[in-house]
Amino acid sequence: MQEQRWRQIDTIFHGAMQLSPREREIYLRQASGDDTGLRDEIEALVKSHEASAEFLSRPAMVQPDRVFGPYRVIHEIGRGGMGIVYLAERIDRQFEKRVAIKVVPDVFLPEKTRKAMEFEVPILASVEHPNIARLMDAGVTPEGFRWIALEYVDGDRVDKFAASQGLSERQRLLLFQQICDAVQYLHRSLIVHRDLKPSNILVTTEGQPKLLDFGIARVVSLADTGADLTQVPAFSPGYASPEQLAGKRATTAADVFSLGVVLYELLTEKPYRLEHGLEVEVDAEARLEALGGDLASIVRKAVRPDPDQRYLSVSALFDDLRRYLAGEPILARPDSAWYRVRRFVGRHRWGVAVSAAAVILGVFAVATVVYQSRLAQRRFTQMREFSREVVWDLAAKLPNFAGNRGFRRELLQSGIGYLDTLSREAGQDVPLSLELARGYLRTADALSLSSSGLVPDLPAGATNYQKAIAFAERVGNGSPEWDEAQDILISARAKTSAYRKNQPGLQAALEQARVRYRMDPSRVRRAEVLADCEYLAGARRTAALRRALAVVETTYRARPNQEDAQRLYFGWVAKATLQVMFETPKSAWEIFAPAVGMGRALLAAHPRDQALAYQLAMALGSSAPSRMRGQPAGLAQAREELMESVAIFDKYRPVDPTDFDYRGYSAMTRMGISDLEFRYGNHRAALTAALEGLEIMKPFPGTPHEDPSYRMGMAGLHVFAARAYHGANQLSKACEHYRESDRFYGRPRNAPPGSWFGELFGYLAEGLTVCRMP
Amino acid sequence: MPEESVTLLLEEWSHGDATALQRIIPLVYQELRSMAFRELRRDSEATLQPTALVHEAYFKLAGQTPKDWRNRPHFLAVCGQIMRQVLVDQARTRKAIRRNSGDRPVAILDELDGLPTSRDVTDLDDALQALEALDPLKAKIVEMRYFAGMEVTDVAEALSCSPATVKRQWALAKAFLYQQLTQAGQG
Numbered sequence: 013m014q015e016q017r018w019r020q021i022d023t024i025f026h027g028a029m030q031l032s033p034r035e036r037e038i039y040l041r042q043a044s045g046d047d048t049g050l051r052d053e054i055e056a057l058v059k060s061h062e063a064s065a066e067f068l069s070r071p072a073m074v075q076p077d078r079v080f081g082p083y084r085v086i087h088e089i090g091r092g093g094m095g096i097v098y099l100a101e102r103i104d105r106q107f108e109k110r111v112a113i114k115v116v117p118d119v120f121l122p123e124k125t126r127k128a129m130e131f132e133v134p135i136l137a138s139v140e141h142p143n144i145a146r147l148m149d150a151g152v153t154p155e156g157f158r159w160i161a162l163e164y165v166d167g168d169r170v171d172k173f174a175a176s177q178g179l180s181e182r183q184r185l186l187l188f189q190q191i192c193d194a195v196q197y198l199h200r201s202l203i204v205h206r207d208l209k210p211s212n213i214l215v216t217t218e219g220q221p222k223l224l225d226f227g228i229a230r231v232v233s234l235a236d237t238g239a240d241l242t243q244v245p246a247f248s249p250g251y252a253s254p255e256q257l258a259g260k261r262a263t264t265a266a267d268v269f270s271l272g273v274v275l276y277e278l279l280t281e282k283p284y285r286l287e288h289g290l291e292v293e294v295d296a297e298a299r300l301e302a303l304g305g306d307l308a309s310i311v312r313k314a315v316r317p318d319p320d321q322r323y324l325s326v327s328a329l330f331d332d333l334r335r336y337l338a339g340e341p342i343l344a345r346p347d348s349a350w351y352r353v354r355r356f357v358g359r360h361r362w363g364v365a366v367s368a369a370a371v372i373l374g375v376f377a378v379a380t381v382v383y384q385s386r387l388a389q390r391r392f393t394q395m396r397e398f399s400r401e402v403v404w405d406l407a408a409k410l411p412n413f414a415g416n417r418g419f420r421r422e423l424l425q426s427g428i429g430y431l432d433t434l435s436r437e438a439g440q441d442v443p444l445s446l447e448l449a450r451g452y453l454r455t456a457d458a459l460s461l462s463s464s465g466l467v468p469d470l471p472a473g474a475t476n477y478q479k480a481i482a483f484a485e486r487v488g489n490g491s492p493e494w495d496e497a498q499d500i501l502i503s504a505r506a507k508t509s510a511y512r513k514n515q516p517g518l519q520a521a522l523e524q525a526r527v528r529y530r531m532d533p534s535r536v537r538r539a540e541v542l543a544d545c546e547y548l549a550g551a552r553r554t555a556a557l558r559r560a561l562a563v564v565e566t567t568y569r570a571r572p573n574q575e576d577a578q579r580l581y582f583g584w585v586a587k588a589t590l591q592v593m594f595e596t597p598k599s600a601w602e603i604f605a606p607a608v609g610m611g612r613a614l615l616a617a618h619p620r621d622q623a624l625a626y627q628l629a630m631a632l633g634s635s636a637p638s639r640m641r642g643q644p645a646g647l648a649q650a651r652e653e654l655m656e657s658v659a660i661f662d663k664y665r666p667v668d669p670t671d672f673d674y675r676g677y678s679a680m681t682r683m684g685i686s687d688l689e690f691r692y693g694n695h696r697a698a699l700t701a702a703l704e705g706l707e708i709m710k711p712f713p714g715t716p717h718e719d720p721s722y723r724m725g726m727a728g729l730h731v732f733a734a735r736a737y738h739g740a741n742q743l744s745k746a747c748e749h750y751r752e753s754d755r756f757y758g759r760p761r762n763a764p765p766g767s768w769f770g771e772l773f774g775y776l777a778e779g780l781t782v783c784r785m786p
Numbered sequence: 787m788p789e790e791s792v793t794l795l796l797e798e799w800s801h802g803d804a805t806a807l808q809r810i811i812p813l814v815y816q817e818l819r820s821m822a823f824r825e826l827r828r829d830s831e832a833t834l835q836p837t838a839l840v841h842e843a844y845f846k847l848a849g850q851t852p853k854d855w856r857n858r859p860h861f862l863a864v865c866g867q868i869m870r871q872v873l874v875d876q877a878r879t880r881k882a883i884r885r886n887s888g889d890r891p892v893a894i895l896d897e898l899d900g901l902p903t904s905r906d907v908t909d910l911d912d913a914l915q916a917l918e919a920l921d922p923l924k925a926k927i928v929e930m931r932y933f934a935g936m937e938v939t940d941v942a943e944a945l946s947c948s949p950a951t952v953k954r955q956w957a958l959a960k961a962f963l964y965q966q967l968t969q970a971g972q973g
Contacts, residue, residue, distance in 0.1 A: 018920050025958050060968070061961035066900025068932045068960055 017050070024054050029061075079103070080113050080159040081151040099164060111148055111161040112224075137620070139201055143194035144223045145214075165222045167214035171277055184278050185333055187221055188271075192330040194223045195271060199264045199326060206262045208270035209251040210277060250283065254317045265319035268326060272314025279303055279311075306342050313344035428455050428476065435483070445486040446493040449500045452480035460507065474511045480504040496537070498528065503541045510548040522549050534566070581610045585627050589634045604635035622664050626677050629660035633681035637768045640691055650688055657681045679705040679725055686732040690739065699736035705729040724769075727756035731772050734779055747783035754780060866934030874911045881908065898967070905967050913966035917959060924959035931956060 024043045028036045036058065044051040079085070083100040089112060100113045137147045146163040168176065170191070174184050191213055198205055205212075205223070212224045253269035256262050273284045280299045300308040310332050316322045323329040323344075332342045431451045453476075460473030481504045487497035502524050509517030525542040532538060539562075565580055584607035611628035618624055632653040639646035639653070661678040682705030689698035706729050709722075717723075734749035753776055764770050898905045918925040923945075930936045930944065938956070942949040 014920070022921075022958060025961075026954050029954070029957060056965060057958065057961045060965040061957060063902075064900065064960050064964035067898070067964050068928070069900060 020050065021054055021057070024050075025057055025061075028054065028058055080161070081149060083111060083113055083149075083161055085113065086110070100161070110164040112145075112164045114160050114162060139198065139203065141194050141197045141223075143190050143221055144197070162224065163222075165214045165216060165224065167216040167222065169210045170213040170215050170221060170274070171210040171281065173215040174278055175281060181279065182337065185337060187215070187219075188275055188278055189330055189333055190221050191223065191274070192271065192326050192333070194221070195267055196326040196330065198223075199267070204262055204264055205267050205270075206256070207251070208267055208274060210274060213274070253319070255319060263319065264325065265322055268322045268329060269315055269319075271326065271329060272311055272322070275314065276300070276311045279307065284315075306336050306344075309344040310336065310342060431455065431479075435479070440486075442487055442491050442493055445483045446497055446500075449480045449483035449487070449497060449504075452476045452483065453500050453504055456480060456504065456507070460511075470511055474508050477504040477508045477511075481508070499537050499541050502528070503544055506541075506545045506548050518545070518549055521545050577610065577614060581607060581614055581624075581627065584610070585631045585634070589630070604631055604638075607631045608635070625660050625664040626674065629657040629664075630677045630680060632657040632660070633677070633684045636684040637687055640688060647688065647691060650684070654681060654684050654688060657684075675708050676722070676725060679708045679729060682708065683725075683728050683732055686729075686736065690732070690735060695736050695739040699733060699740070702729055702733035702736055706733065723756045723758055727753045727776075728769075728772055729753075730756065731776050731779075735775055738779060738782075743782070746779065750776060750779040750783055866929040866932075866936065870911070870914075870929055870933040874907055878908055881906075901964070901967055903968060909967055910963065913963045916966060917962055920962075921959075924955050924962070927952060927955050928959050928963065 024040065027043060028039060031039055040051050040054060044054065080100065082102050082104065084103050085098040085100045087099055089097045089099050098113045099110060101110050137150070140146060145165050148161040148163060150160040152159070167173070170187065173179075174187065177183075179187070195205060195208065208223075213221055214224060215221050251270045251273045253262070253266040256266050276284045276299075280303065282299055300311060303311070310329070313321070313332075314323055314329055323332070328343070332344055335342045431448060435448050456473045456476035456479075459469045459476060480500055484497040484501040484504065487493045502521050506518055506521035506525070509515075509521060522542075522545040525538070525545040529535075529538045529542040585604075608628065608631050611624065611631055615621065615624045615628055636650040636654050636657075639650040658678075658681055661674065661681065665674070682701045686698045686701035686705070689695075689701060706726075709726060709729065711717075730749045730753035734746045734753060737743070737746035737749065757773075757776070761773050765774065898907065898910060914925055914928060917928070927941060927945070930941045931938075936944070938949045938952050942952045945952065
């Protein structure tokens with residue numbers, strides 16, 4: 013009975029759905045006949061239907077937990093962007109400071125994107141600026157919720173703040189400039205904010221603006237790998253640039269656009285775009301006029317639809333505001349005939365001059381060309397500034413980023429791209445030539461040296477050394493840039509010569525370096541260049557290093573600074589390692605003591621720096637062999653240090669398992685363990701460690717088969733494996749490894765008998781003799 | 787193709803091969819994730835966590851007796867049923883916690899959207915049971931659409947009917963539940 017009635021309801025309800033509200037009434041009356049109860053019921057359902065548009069419109073989902081890492085949620089602050097934001101405090105109440113926890117539901121994003129974000133968090137965490145809310149911590153809950161903890165800012169939205177405080181135009185502009193400064197800082201760190209809007213800019217009660225929420229920001233250079241990320245409409249339509257709305261990649265120009273909109277709203281207190289429409293920009297235009305000529309021009313230039321026609325950087329926008337505030341002429345020109353003609357002429361501007369159109373346009377076309385070249389000059393200057401900041405700073409930091417080969421390679425490629433673009437325009441510009449030489453030398457080093465964590469690409473490195481030489485040669489004697497150009501020249505020549513196996517070229521560079529060093533031994537760079545050359549020439553490696561280190565140490569002691577501390581530390585480790593391997597110091601581990609001490613201090617100060625961690629682990633691993641050869645107590649000490657080394661490698665396991673630093677260094681530690689266990693008589697454990705090392709070094713695409721340090725490592729691991737087999741009386745296995753080791757070992761084999769490598773050669777020679785016996 | 791292997795595995799599982807289920811999940815998992823991804827794009831404010839949901843669903847699933855599952859949409863439909871359970875259980879637990887610790891403000895409520903009165907998933911569950919008694923097919927569609935987040939076309943495939951039919955059933959089911967939940971609120 014009830015079912016039958018329900019079926020009736022179903023049929024009539026469906027019928028009603030097909031009709032307009034007016035027809036519906038008549039239909040219901042007819043369809044339900046005398047049964048007014050039925051009609052009421054259906055009418056009620058139709059009403060419910062109309063009211064239930066939102067109801068159940070989103071699928072149900074599980075909610076996240078309320079504890080994130082060391083933080084406990086106090087209450088929800090808001091929703092938006094990519095998830096929920098909570099106010100939270102530390103569970104242990106260790107600090108009074110409260111944080112805003114953002115729960116980012118990206119766990120179900122494609123694997124690649126998730127990786128990219130994992131990679132990004134440490135970079136974002138390194139952002140420190142008084143006008144940016146800091147990223148304090150991040151993690152994933154056991155249920156798989158990704159969260160980030162940001163400095164909690166108690167303040168008002170910038171537009172509300174300006175309105176409630178009744179700020180003057182000038183005060184508003186000064187406030188806005190601080191915001192520009194913060195965004196510019198992000199851009200220099202290669203981060204695009206992508207979602208700049210008043211609700212992401214808070215002003216504290218002290219009047220300090222703070223930028224929030226760069227959770228969706230991306231490192232500029234990750235552009236290609238991050239294609240998936242752009243699928244997320246993680247921006248606000250009211251402020252997003254046209255290219256973002258079109259689904260294209262957001263660049264720094266997108267941030268310029270959004271800042272322009274924020275500036276507009278800050279000045280007019282009116283929304284730039286209403287809900288969706290671009291049609292509202294007509295209103296915007298009228299209000300812009302009311303702002304007055306220069307400010308209107310500045311806003312217009314910032315929000316041009318074509319990214320190329322906006323301010324080329326946030327600092328350019330900043331500068332124009334500064335000029336405006338100082339009463340100087342601004343660079344943004346009103347949308348005069350220039351602009352219109354230029355737009356008309358468009359891309360064919362050069363061809364236009366000789367076309368029929370040019371005749372009609374007459375003087376305009378000529379003027380356009382003039383304007384274009386001026387614009388090009390300015391663009392060039394800005395481009396140069398940008399590349400100097402980005403390429404140089406980045407190249408310097410390159411080895412310090414968490415080991416992701418793809419990312420580093422990409423950074424390097426984009427760096428080379430900038431350099432190539434710049435080099436086409438260098439002409440006779442001396443300072444620029446020096447910059448280019450410096451840039452090419454750095455990229456070439458990064459390409460050629462395995463210490464950059466990349467698999468060395470020697471041919472590409474050589475090409476870039478050549479370019480460095482070409483530009484260094486353009487710097488003439490007598491210019492202030494000459495001295496540095498010479499250092500670059502010598503270093504690059506020595507390195508290409510070594511690559512081409514051009515012995516006379518290398519010797520010539522070495523001689524030049526020697527002369528220059530003797531002229532002024534207090535200059536760090538000269539000492540370093542000499543050390544480089546001597547290293548490449550294969551002579552007196554440690555002597556050269558020692559000298560370079562002494563200079564660095566002097567400068568460091570005179571003025572302690574982070575850069576020199578790191579240099580000194582890397583240098584100490586390198587020196588000590590070389591001594592252990594190739595020389596016969598009485599107590600090599602004593603050399604390691606200061607290096608290890610400094611390494612621990614540096615790592616404590618920069619716990620996220622992978623390069624520092626690897627250096628420390630390597631120092632610990634490398635000091636073990638010399639300890640072992642000391643008194644019996646050394647063995648226990650060595651074991652402890654090796655274990656610490658392994659623990660560090662495990663902790664700083666790279667994102668990319670083929671990371672060259674990681675493989676090389678951690679395999680080296682396995683060598684130390686194998687040696688140690690062998691000395692204890694544990695042949696099985698010695699074998700395991702050596703085989704583990706070989707497994708780590710297993711060939712992967714792009715293995716640098718010809719790299720000397722790679723060959724040396726492989727040779728060493730095979731000797732240790734062979735020795736362990738030999739000790740366990742498995743001769744045939746042992747011989748296999750002896751032969752492999754022999755294959756990898758380069759010649760000449762001239763390590764002194766007392767050194768670690770000398771010892772290895774001894775074992776190898778002995779083993780090979782045994783194996784040749786019938 | 788995945789589609790086929792899921793079907794095949796479902797068949798194997800329904801014939802008693804318990805390991806087949808373990809092989810189904812990775813195949814369906816991606817689908818569930820992209821489903822959630824679509825939802826996120828549609829509404830950036832949603833607090834979605836389908837991964838956790840699917841994991842839970844899987845554990846429940848693995849403990850269940852295999853049924854005759856024909857294909858992927860069918861499998862998703864079953865997931866919907868499980869997700870309903872998961873959510874209702876979760877909401878009940880929360881309610882219990884709330885009762886037992888009256889002083890702590892609860893930050894997260896599982897309130898249903900689009901209702902004039904405050905209702906959570908457990909109330910929806912009650913209303914859904916009433917619908918089930920009256921019209922099991924419509925209740926099933928709600929499970930698929932709301933709890934499994936399936937698209938109309940997927941639901942139609944799982945039920946072997948036209949998308950138009952699904953839409954029609956969904957409209958009345960929603961109206962019915964809405965009515966139940968608002969009326970109960972007044973009463």
